[in-house]
Amino acid sequence: MNLMNVTIASRSSLLLFLLVSIISPRADAQDRLDPVAMGKARASVASARGLGAVASNPGALDQEPLYYGDNENRNFSFSIYNVGGTIGSTYLSSSDFEQIFGRSSGWPADSDRARLGELLQDEKLFLNAGNDLFVARYRTQSSGTFALHYGHRIFARLNFPEDFNTVLVKGELLAERYRFINRGIGGSWTTELGFSYAKNFTVDNEYQRWFPSVGIGVTAKLMRGIAHFELGENSILTVDQRTINGTRGYVIQGGYTVRSAEPDGFDPANAVGQFEAGLFPGGAGIGFGGDIGISGVLYRQGSRRNREGSDPLNLGEMGDLNPNVVYYGIAVQNLGSITWNNRTYERSQTGVRDTLSNGTISDERFQSYQGTLRPIGSFSTSLPAVLRVGLSANLFALTEYPGRRRPLMLDIEGEVPLNDVPGNSVDPRLSVGIDWSASDWLAVRGGLTGGGISGFGVGIGAGIRPLDWLNVDVGSSEINGLFNGKRIDFAFRAAAALYLY
Numbered sequence: 001m002n003l004m005n006v007t008i009a010s011r012s013s014l015l016l017f018l019l020v021s022i023i024s025p026r027a028d029a030q031d032r033l034d035p036v037a038m039g040k041a042r043a044s045v046a047s048a049r050g051l052g053a054v055a056s057n058p059g060a061l062d063q064e065p066l067y068y069g070d071n072e073n074r075n076f077s078f079s080i081y082n083v084g085g086t087i088g089s090t091y092l093s094s095s096d097f098e099q100i101f102g103r104s105s106g107w108p109a110d111s112d113r114a115r116l117g118e119l120l121q122d123e124k125l126f127l128n129a130g131n132d133l134f135v136a137r138y139r140t141q142s143s144g145t146f147a148l149h150y151g152h153r154i155f156a157r158l159n160f161p162e163d164f165n166t167v168l169v170k171g172e173l174l175a176e177r178y179r180f181i182n183r184g185i186g187g188s189w190t191t192e193l194g195f196s197y198a199k200n201f202t203v204d205n206e207y208q209r210w211f212p213s214v215g216i217g218v219t220a221k222l223m224r225g226i227a228h229f230e231l232g233e234n235s236i237l238t239v240d241q242r243t244i245n246g247t248r249g250y251v252i253q254g255g256y257t258v259r260s261a262e263p264d265g266f267d268p269a270n271a272v273g274q275f276e277a278g279l280f281p282g283g284a285g286i287g288f289g290g291d292i293g294i295s296g297v298l299y300r301q302g303s304r305r306n307r308e309g310s311d312p313l314n315l316g317e318m319g320d321l322n323p324n325v326v327y328y329g330i331a332v333q334n335l336g337s338i339t340w341n342n343r344t345y346e347r348s349q350t351g352v353r354d355t356l357s358n359g360t361i362s363d364e365r366f367q368s369y370q371g372t373l374r375p376i377g378s379f380s381t382s383l384p385a386v387l388r389v390g391l392s393a394n395l396f397a398l399t400e401y402p403g404r405r406r407p408l409m410l411d412i413e414g415e416v417p418l419n420d421v422p423g424n425s426v427d428p429r430l431s432v433g434i435d436w437s438a439s440d441w442l443a444v445r446g447g448l449t450g451g452g453i454s455g456f457g458v459g460i461g462a463g464i465r466p467l468d469w470l471n472v473d474v475g476s477s478e479i480n481g482l483f484n485g486k487r488i489d490f491a492f493r494a495a496a497a498l499y500l501y
Contacts, residue, residue, distance in 0.1 A: 001431075003135035031056045031388075032477075033151075034083040039461015039475025041447030043411035046329035046392035051077055051486065051495050052435045054135055054196055057176025057331040057388070058217030059293030061198035062145040066394070066437075074469075074497035075358040077381050078136040081238070084491025085129020086478070087452065090119045090158075100185055112165060123486050125158035126453045127187065128384075131171045141501065144199035147219075149192075150329060152226075155384055155423025156187025163487065164363070174180075186230030186422045188381060190338060195222040200296075214296035225261065225285025225338045228381065230422075232257030237369075243358075249357040255350035256371070261285055261340035266286065284343060289336025289383050298326040329393040332418075332484055339379035347371045359394035384423030416453065425453040431477075433459055441465045445475060454478045457489070471495050 008202075022174030031037045034055040037044030048056035049065055065073050135149035161183060176259030205212075242249050263282030299324045349371030353381035390413030397407065411433045417424040447459035461475025472494045481487035 011364035021230070022149065022248050032086060032128055032489075032491060033082055033130055033493070035084065035461055035473040035493050036435065036445065036463065038471070038489070038491040039085060039445030039447070039459055039463075040411055040435055041431040041449035041459030042415075042429070042455055042477045043390060043431035043433035043449075043459075044446055045293075045331050045413050046327045046390040047187065047386040047411050048295070048408050050497075051079055051082075051135055051137055051147075051493070053198075053293075053295075054137065054188075054194075054219070055216070056151055057293040057329050058147075058196045058198055058219045058291050058293050059215045059331065060295035060329065061147055061217050061296055062200040062214070063197055063215050064200075065212075066409065071153075072286055074499050075139040075141075076137070077495055077497040078175040078498045079132055079134065080494040080496060081134060082132040082493040082495075083130070086487055086489045087129050088124040088126045088487050089240045089481075089485050094254065094272065113205070117391075119159055120158070123455070125156075125160075126425070126487070127154055127156040128158040128453075129154060130438075138500070144197060144216075145355075147194075147196035153190045153192050153223075154187065155421070159185050170482040171224070174441045176320040184420065184422070184426075186257070188228045188338065188422060189226040190285075191224045191226065191283075192221050193224075194219050196220075196291075198293075209301075210299055212300050214294060217293050217295070219291040221289040221291075221336065222338065223281045223287035223289055223338050223383075225340055225500055226265065226289060227260075227262045228284065228338075228431045228439065229258065229260040229379065230342050231349075232259070242355070242477045247357055249355055250367070251352045254350060254352050255348070257346060257348040257350070258346070258371075259346050259376070261342060261344045261379075263342060264341065274368075276325040277399050285338045285340035285378075287336060287338030287380075287383075289334060291330035291331060291333045291335070293329065296327065297324045298328045298391070323397070325394055329390050329392070329413075331388045332385065333388065334385045334423075336383045336385075337380045339378050339380045339385070344378060345373055347373045347377045382419050384419050384421050385418040386424065387417050387418055388413060390414065406439065407435075408437075409435040411435070411447070425451075427451045427453075429454075431459075435470075443473075447477070449477060454487070454489075457481070469496050469498060 031042055031044060034044060034048065034052040036052045037048065037056050044052065044056045047066065048060045049063055053060035053063070065325070073168050090433040098380055130151055132149050132151035135147065135151075137145060137147040139145040145200060196213055196217060196219040200213055200215040202213040203211070235254075237254040237256065240251045261284040265282070310319050347370075349369055352369060376437060379458065390411060392409055392411045394407040395410055411431075413431045415429040417426065418430070420426055429447040429452030431447060431450060433445065435443060435445045436441045443463040445463070449457040449459065457478035458480045459475065459477045460479045461473065463473040465471050474490075476489050476490050476491070478487060478489035479490050
């Protein structure tokens, strides 16, 4: 089966291209860019603040900080460096692919096929990762808060048909009955320029307990498509054994379509170097998207001080405590689409119905199923849209604990994918996280998540403020993925905050 060897080897070069693309910091991914959220197993939609709100919930952009010593008390903040994402381990296995396919001829050995079967698993082939080249937030005195960000986005998945691994491991295509049904193969690389605005509205009554404030925010995005490929939704090939005139034969039926788009002069082998040469790489499409969000206080215990301005708890400086107990957040992210209009191609083979016998099986016969590559007009693809809803509670807010000015936040969040496209899991997600600001210079975080792409994940993270104006945060929403060989899940951000008025 030399043809199968060559075909899979050529596809492996695409995997290697995606590998290099993604581990270079040139992609992006909504809440996965927020290390605070990642450290809490991505439970952040209700408690996101400051720069984290740009990634997690634009409705929180104009919200007050959760505690007095937070850098977000300052009205201008910007990211110095911001990277994050969830990267399947298969994309990091270039040495394995080189070993398997780095031979001049012949179908891979049994051990190689078994290794390939381990690599090409759905949970190891999911990509949602990125880097914001810049993000900045400015909070006005009375006109709301503005934010601007620009970065690269990569969403991809390779959910191979369930029977595909069977063929790989056995090394024989025509042995049983197979169903090669597309379950989601494709990916997009884009850049994103986003403008955000949010305004917080408060009830003019210091004794209002329920729903004393609500923030509403939107993010408008200009998307530039860099490269795209996808296998058509209805693609399917079946192989059935039949007895034809007393001889075993095989009936092959179905069809498939593969669409792609790329910039002029696109060379996968050197694409990373080309893209890293400048902030604005060549593109193959244009699109628009957006996020909308709501964030506010669900319940508070009272005002910071009573009307006489006394300090009934005798906390002195601690009198500037935060009286809010429970917060809420709702966000719909990645609404929109991209129209691909440059170097758009389609390879398709439809209406396949062929009968093979042992005497007619050959590489030339299989080549007839490869279809015809032809240029096509523009086509559109959707962004990976999600709905996120959550609550957050300050566990110290109802106690007399002296450190209540630095809260212990408990977050719970649910996420539901709104479409089945690369970048989204097909399953909903539920996350629970904790964030404790142990001091003005240290915060520790942790959490658990279930569902989504991870199935189960353990979050861990920390934030430090080595200087009065500098925050450094790191987090992983699936630290266990490092030990079971499934994924690398990580986010990092260094950010500065200044007073402009």
